[in-house]
Amino acid sequence: MPATIKDIAHQAGVSLSTVSRVVNGKALRYRISKDTEAKIMQVAKELHYSPNQLARGLRLKKTLLIGLVIPDISNPFFAHITKRIQNLAHQKGYSLIVCDTDENLDLEIEHIDLLMSKGIDGLILMPVGQESKHLAPLIERNFPLVLLDRCFEEIESISVLVDDYQGAFDAVSHIIERGHRRIAIIQGLPGTSTSSNRLRGYKDALLQKNIEIDADLIVGSDFRAENGYIETKILLHVRNRPTALFTTSDLITLGALKAIDEENLAIPDDMSLVAFDDIDFAPYLSSPLTTVSQPKMIMGEIAVKMLIDAIITHRVSAQKIVLKPQLIVRNSVRRLGDGR
Amino acid sequence: MPATIKDIAHQAGVSLSTVSRVVNGKALRYRISKDTEAKIMQVAKELHYSPNQLARGLRLKKTLLIGLVIPDISNPFFAHITKRIQNLAHQKGYSLIVCDTDENLDLEIEHIDLLMSKGIDGLILMPVGQESKHLAPLIERNFPLVLLDRCFEEIESISVLVDDYQGAFDAVSHIIERGHRRIAIIQGLPGTSTSSNRLRGYKDALLQKNIEIDADLIVGSDFRAENGYIETKILLHVRNRPTALFTTSDLITLGALKAIDEENLAIPDDMSLVAFDDIDFAPYLSSPLTTVSQPKMIMGEIAVKMLIDAIITHRVSAQKIVLKPQLIVRNSVRRLGDGR
DNA sequence: ATAATATGAACAAACGATTGAGCAGAATAT
DNA sequence: ATATTCTGCTCAATCGTTTGTTCATATTAT
CATH class of the missing domain: 1.10.260.40 (lambda repressor-like DNA-binding domains)
Structure with a gap:
């Protein structure tokens, strides 16, 4: 009262x-x-x-609420982005309704509908990424929407991305330069822009060095730790085992580490590894991890700024902003044979 | 439209x-x-x-919105709790407005005010913890409020806690049993219930084994990584250096690891360490970490259930629910001298 | 002294939904 | 044939704000 x-x-x-x-x-x-x-x-x-912001929102048709839909907030990569987004949004007077989709498209759709009915002024979406048709109504209405981390070819919207292709290309090139030829990739959710771009980078890096692509070395089905664990477990038991792994998310990396540990193998002596997403603990692992680092803070910051700008000007002009990732070389890739 | x-x-x-x-x-x-x-x-x-949930909320005086105020969402401990809370809340029909206070009391107050003006039905608060008088109005109004992780003696509310005293006591006892006598504690924010209870557990464990408490070995001022880094850096350079460290949060641990690494010391050979908060990567660090594990999922789950119950029944009956932590022994504490 | 303008505030509709009360007309009862 | 009860819906107030319009009264001009 x-x-x-x-x-x-x-x-x-x-x-x-x-x-x-x-x-x-x-x-x-x-x-x-x-x-x-x-x-x-x-x-x-x-x-x-x-x-009373409810009454105010009803009258003014703006709630100072923005929705954030995220695939997995317990993933440090997303957690950091969320932190930056919440922080900046609050500075600008907006509150954040956070929804976790668990990489589940149905949940994503459900959450977006719910958010719309709550009258959010704008939406930052890190989509599951395999489907986009549920976004069409938003786009049509010119609703302020920013796609973050993953995007869609077929959708005209504001997107803030990192150059996954380049990141993967650099990572795999680095592995090759250290003398490896049998390099496996454990990918995330197939069909997502991040996954397919990273895969493309992987392939092109191999091709450029005239290394044949072995379909058996392309595995993985989602971004979670279990996936990394299972695929690594299998890869370690295959005949003609790869000498290096490219894990395309920090959670996949976590699973891979667990599998490698269980098999009593050491990094980089028995298995080399390059990860995607630079996590805080990377430097302190048994072997400091070489990873592709993404500018998390910048991503969050740009997303918020673009969104709020769209909300205020009421103009949504489709554009893709692509940020460069950075390969951080530590010590998880062994130099093989001809290694310089 | x-x-x-x-x-x-x-x-x-x-x-x-x-x-x-x-x-x-x-x-x-x-x-x-x-x-x-x-x-x-x-x-x-x-x-x-x-x-339109705004109109509905205005008329019905319920918004199906709950506030979550958290000290640092990039901290994996809080991120996991948040995930569970969001997930369960959504199942029960509620959406979550997430606010990060960065361990800053003023921001906490600001966020709570804002949340109230947005008409939230209830609030889950992981308070900074040094002050509680800003909560008095909520308590008086019998507003549905759940305190999580940290509590206040002086406030009658629903609180969901873990037994920090016991966790610390077990951790330090374990270190002592392995033959250590000079054990340092790096604490979090002084004045918070978590910090003071962990400190009490530390002291009592020493006292029980007749080890004198050395004030020089009690350091630390907040839960962040920088704190762990700085304090460890200093501890490593003090005459009569401790042989073991008890780091009371995962971020403090991270900073400590960085400092130890920089000094080219190894765990557990040169320095033993027991951490609080069991993080996903703990098993894969240079030395698998022995840590006090807190039941994150359960904490989140109980908090949501208690809150929604309070919202629905409109009855807020003060009670403290205390969960037991668990010491997970890995390999970060060296056996010294008399070590059995 | 009368008309014109300034000043300070009140009225009332609207935002979208909910809900107790009311009101026709049909069906049944007497 | 008249009174009563159902059926099936509509009216209108309300939640807390915002805002264009109106309306007194006071001030200034002529």
Whole structure:
């Protein structure tokens, strides 16, 4: 039962409209006398008045709420991005409704519908990524939407991405330069832009060095740790085992590490590995990990800025912003044979 | 411009109230004919009607929104809890507004005020923890509030905690049993219940084995990585260096690891370490970490259930639920001298 | 002294949904 | 044939704000 504008009006002996104008700082514009203004402000203070944002949102058709839909918030990569997004959004006056889809498209659709019904002013979406037709209505309506990390060819929207192709290309090139020829890739969710671009980078790096692509070395089906664990377990038992692994997410890496550990193998002596997503702990693993680092903070920051700009100007101009990843070389790739 | 109840009413040729009743499934209770009901439902489908939750919230005084205020979402411990909370809340029909306070009390106060003005139905708060008077108004109003991870003596509320004292006691006892006598503790934010209870556990474990408490070995000022890094750096250069470290959060641990690594020391050979918060990567560090594991999922689950119960029954009965942590022994504590 | 302008504030509709009360007409009872 | 009860719906108020319009009264001009 917080105080309302009505309570203030009553107690100050003025009308609702006058109170509204004063508390919104429109006193002079509507020629409210200094006396009345002071009186109202004082009563407002006494009653600890705080405007009901629901009513405000209903009337103004803006809620200062933005939705964030994310595949897995327990993934440090997403957690860091979320932190930056929440932080910056709050600075700009917006609150964040956070939804975790668990990489599940149905849940994603459900969450987006729910968010829309809650009247969010804009949406930052890190989509599951295999389907985009549920976004069509938003695009049509010109609803402020920013796609983050993963994008769709067929959709005209604001997208903030990192150059997954380049990241993968650099990672695999690095492995090759250290003398490896049998390099496996454990990919994430097939069909997502991140996965397919990373795969393309992997293939092109091999091709450029005239290394034949072995379909048996292309495995993986999602971004979670179990996937990394299972695929690594299998790869370690295959005849003609690969000498190096390219794991395309930090969680996949985690699973791979577990499998390698269980088999009593060491990195990089028995198995080389390059990971995607630079996690905080990477430098302190049994073998400091060489990884492709993504500019998480920047991604979050740009996403928020683009979104809020779209909300305010009410203009949504489709564009893709692509950020460069960086290969951080530590010590998880062994130099083989001809290794310089 | 989503469809409203009015649009449906117009198109179906009935009144607003009838539409409202039908779409809320109250058709029979209000004796709406099957025909009318069918007609309305069909129009609703066609128009992709979805109720405006703002208007609904205003009228019903419930928003199906709950606030989650958290000290640092990039901390894996909090990220995991958040994931469980969001997941369960969504299952129960609630959405989550997530706020990160960065362990800053002013921000916490600001966020709580903002959340209240947005009309949240309830609040899960992992407080910074040094101050609680800003919570008094909520308690007085009997507002549904669950304190998670950290609590206050002076506040009567629902609290979901882990037994930090026991966790610390077990951890330090384990270190002592392996022959250590000079054991340092790097604590988090002083004044928080977690920090002081962990410190108490540390002291009591030493006392019980007749080891004198050395104030120089009690350091640390917050839960972040920098703190762990700085304090470890100093501890490593002090005369009569400790042989073991008890780091009281995963981020502190991260900083400590960095410092130890920089000094070219190895765990457990040159320095033993027991951490708090069992992180995913713990088993894969240079030396698998012995840690105190907290039941993150359970914590989140209980918090949500208690909160929603309080929201629904509208009864807030103060109680503290204390969960037991578990010491997971890996390989980061060296056996010294008399080590059995 | 009368007309014109300024000043300060109140009225009322609207945002979209919910809900108790009311009101026709049809069906049944007397 | 009249009174009563059902049926099936509509009316109108309400939630807390915002804002264009109106309307007194006071001030200035003529």
